[in-house]
Amino acid sequence: MSRYRYGAYEDGPDPLAPPYDVRDTLDALGDSVLEGTRPEDALREMLRRGLPGARGRRGLDDLLRQVRERRRALRERGRLDGTLEEVRRLLDTAIGQERAELFPDPGDEARLREAELDTLPDDTAQAVRRLSDYDWRSGAARETFQKLRDLLRDDVLDAQFQGMKQALQGQDPQAMRRVKDMMAALNGMLDRDARGEHTQRDFEEFMREYGDFFPDGPRDLEELVDSLARRAAATDRLLASLSPEQRAELADLMGQAMQDAGLAMEMTRLGDALRARRPDLGWGRPEQMTGDDPLGMGDATTALAELADLADLESALGQDYPGARLDDIDEEAVRRALGRRAVDDLAELRRIEAELERQGYLERDRGRLELTPKAVRRLGETALRRVFSQLAAGRQGDHDQRDAGQAGELTGSSRPWRFGDEQPLDVVRTVGNAITRSAMEAVPAAGPAGPSGATAPVVRLHVDDFEVHETERRTAAAVCLLVDLSYSMVLRGAWAVAKQTTLALHTLVTSRFPQDAIKIIGFSNYARELHPTEMAGLEWDMVQGTNLHHALMIAGRHLDRHPDFEPIVLVVTDGEPTAHLRPDGRSWFDYPPSADTLVLTMAEVDRMTRRGAGLNFFMLADDRRLVSFVEEVARRNGGRVFAPDAQRLGEYVVSDYLRVRRGRRR
Template sequence: MAYRYGEYHDGPDPLAPPYDVRAALDEMGDAILSGSTPVHALRDLLKRGLPGAGDRRGLDDMLREVRRRRRELREGGRLDGTLERARALLDKAVGQERAELFPDPSDEARAREAELDSLPDDTADAIQQLSSYEWRSEAARRTFEELRDLLRREVLDSQFRGLRDALANPDPEAMERVRRMMTDLNDMLDKDARGEHTQADFDAFMAEYGDLFPEKPRDLAELVDVLARRAAATQRMLASLTPRQREELGNLMTQTLDQAGLSEQMRRLGEALRARRPDLAWDSTERMTGDEPLGMGDAVTALEELADLSRLESALRQDYPGARLDDIDEAAIRRAMGRSAVDDLEALKRVERELEEQGYLLRRRGKLELTPKAVRRLGETALRRVFASLDAGRRGDHDQHDAGSAGELTGSSRPWRFGDEQPIDVVRTLVNGVRAGGLRTAGGSPSVALSVDDFEVAETERRTAAAVCLLVDLSYSMALRGTWAAAKQTALALQALVASKFPQDAVQIIGFSNYARVLQPDELAGLDWDMVQGTNLHHALLIAGRHLDRHPDFEPVVLVVTDGEPTAHLLRNGHSAFEWPPSPETLELTLAEVDKMTRRRATINVFMLAGDERLKDFVDEVARRNGGRVFSPSADRLGEYVVSDFLKVRRTRRH
């Protein structure tokens, strides 16, 4: 096969490695495990950028660049440059004419000087009056023509970016071509308004006048966008001048267009553009603080760019309802920051798309949710963090050694007992038979006679099954105290630990506030606290008890994470009753469920996240009745405490 290589012109870097969205999920996980929702975590990721993918810029970096560019433009010049230069050329022409008239002693020369003395202060009126003046000085005449050419170029450039260069040299044919272009453009817009315009019409227009439009629009809609943005910038420039400057420059523009025979066509075009793009800021003002005087065309270009940057800044902030990355105009990004920024934006858009396509995010009823696949990964991350905080002496596997049939061989053996399902240790069984005198020779071949007492089984590590209940307080106080994020991380870590290391266990995570409910693994990461009153531990223990009763042969493990005493209980009709301070009935019913757990041989270990005296009294009573332990970890060590305690509980004695 033959390959051909050419110069790289545009588009994403073809050699850039694809972005691993698992890294994006891990970045989101930091926020989610700290209590953020998936939607907010994703938005925060897009604002920060994508590390490890060529260090793609995020929305915040782009926003800083846009604001820097806006500041540079505002400080780069002032808007009255054309007026200043027009006045300077006018004064120069009048001075040259006076120099020519001064040596002449005739009355005609004095009359001309008087006419020059009576010129109005308004630059436009003065130019209008001098348009019929017969110059004595050839130098003054050339200066005045330079002034008129300047105004013609600047006024037309303020409307069409490509006309200043086209009209650099005075050429009647060039002006006539501009007139034809304006007429054909307005006719094309009228035809489009009637629904008769075709792409062929536009292509024919661009074939004839394309050199006047450096933006190279591909269709009429793009051309209208280009012209409307520039026309709106021209209006903003006029609105940003002082009233005196605005009147003077406006008169100059009107006068120039009249002399060029373009007033009517420009009026038609302005009305059509404003009707098609009323969303543009036509009449707003912009403050320019620089010292450099800008020509009219350059001033309009600066204001046009400032308007683009203002809209771009609003889109990049993404702080309005329903904000999406698709709202960001890629063309505006390219104009403001170049091609690389377009690639960065596309990478950000691809992250959300890939997270869904690769099965980490699910959009359900307009809401972004984590899938079980994503929750498993975040749980593993939380678990790694927990184990990273454990000291070396408390690490390692938590399996128990027992003569079970499952697990790895320990290297030792024991006598076989009825009911054992462990593998037979063949070598030691034969050795026992030989030692007992069972070696025989029959037909020249040795054999060993074995009895029941000779058999030994290989000892293995066995994992006993447990019914695990983690009861997590979801009440509003958990968020107020800043402990909710730690509780969620702990639930995820325990879920991941059981799923990966103890698949035979039956784990149930129960959240409780005014009511209690079973939490499914796929909703843990996106779980939020409940803004309700009530800590209904009574209901949570009822649900946990049913889970333990469904697994009577499993080792019961009950862990409670809370920051407050019970303030609610479940009524017989299924409703929740809240009262603070806790009513005697709430405490009585909750402790009754604690007693039922004790009869099930389930030890309740409580992880207390607050130091309230009433809570201490309650958990001390739970410990006295049940025999469980009470822990008071800080929020950042909650996961370590819960996982460590679970591992200890899961260790059983050697049979």
């Protein structure tokens, strides 16, 4: 027999994994779109707020807030002049120790030395330069001054190469020699790269020799250059952040330190190369630090480099520049600044954005993000589900078709079966008819003998015995929903709920009553048919006019195309008619409404009445003129008038459709 081995599936994504669920996200996105937000802006806003539902991932705004808090904490960490302050302290200490050694000596040489100390310049760098060749009489002063020079050297190198101060502890001349060799090799590698002669092998050999100087472990020369350039730019910003006097003193001290260490030339070459490769790092840009504790150059440079990274990250998270995308956000920068959880949140936001497009809910049309028909269907289903959840009676209106064959709903009674009937058989009445008929005819009937020898009665069915459950057969309906698109709907906060209601009714009709023919008609100065795919992103009309006259004309043509269908006409509006269609096809607006507008609109109402179509109005305002108008329509047409709260509009419209739908049977 063949033997099989089973293991984890490794050839791409798991084919049996459930699809990535974006429905809650799409619903939240749809709510914003229905309120009038463009899909692209709605998606950006949702990514800023965070993901809804059980996923519960933080949005860009939360990450941005953390970045700003981190920047504030760094700024409050300390002052940038810590090295200069420490140098001054050590200089004063060394001079004091030397004076203490000279004071007991009555000789002229001691007085000359004291005079030389008295004439030292106030500038710390110049004083250090003057004392670099001074023959210290005090051993303690000489040791303190050497400590000052070592501090300068270590801090300058630590500012360029993070962790260098720790590497140079111990006064090992061999370690300093190795630093010089490393810098010469680094500059040589950069020169070869500039000539196009550098290879990855060169970099790997360099790292094998000097990798301990670079604890962040760069993988290639570009990563190494990026790390060094960021620290060099931070050092440059440190100098720019000091006062002119402090800047001049510290720059002079740094130059002396590198000169004394024999690294001045190599450091200059490295700085020039890094600035040329990364001119975008904000060289010379000052940064404000407000803390009280003095920071050494290494710590200050690290803080300024991190502040620069946070500033770049803040800009990327802000996404407020043209063409901004989540891919612009550096994941490694997020990990350094905010930790692993923030990286997971960012990855989830990126996946949501990609999945909405991959699963066919969003598409790009000439650079613009748009909802697809699939997304609109989903929004309609969600709107309908919300409407049903508001209905008072559990399954009221949730009319799944559960009848057998072509039958409709059961009435509770039965009738004799006729040839061609497809209604369900009433077994109890059928057998009862057969028993009654057999008893009346007194026909003896015996079945096979049972175990005791007795015979069982037999009921013989005759065609006249059969009865079926009586049902009501449904007829198809021609449905017209007329929706006001005027700007006043926006002002009254009814715009989004009107579109949700439209989507819900359209979804209900097409999914539960597919035999019905529905037409959605929007009207402002003109009326027009609305396609389901455009309803979600539909924008209001910034024009004057509520042309119900034109809308009723279009609805009438829809009813005339379905003469055998039951007519259902629902009108959602917040104002009386203020426009009509003239004979030349142009719209005429007047406020207060002109007599022609009212006469022509009422003429269309009368035509609807003659078609047998009742007009049910849903008023979203209590304006006196509107109330008077709809009451007159109800009197002439026999339709109903509702004045729902805007947030319950969907419940009213869907319930009324279902009520009319149940009531019109034959």
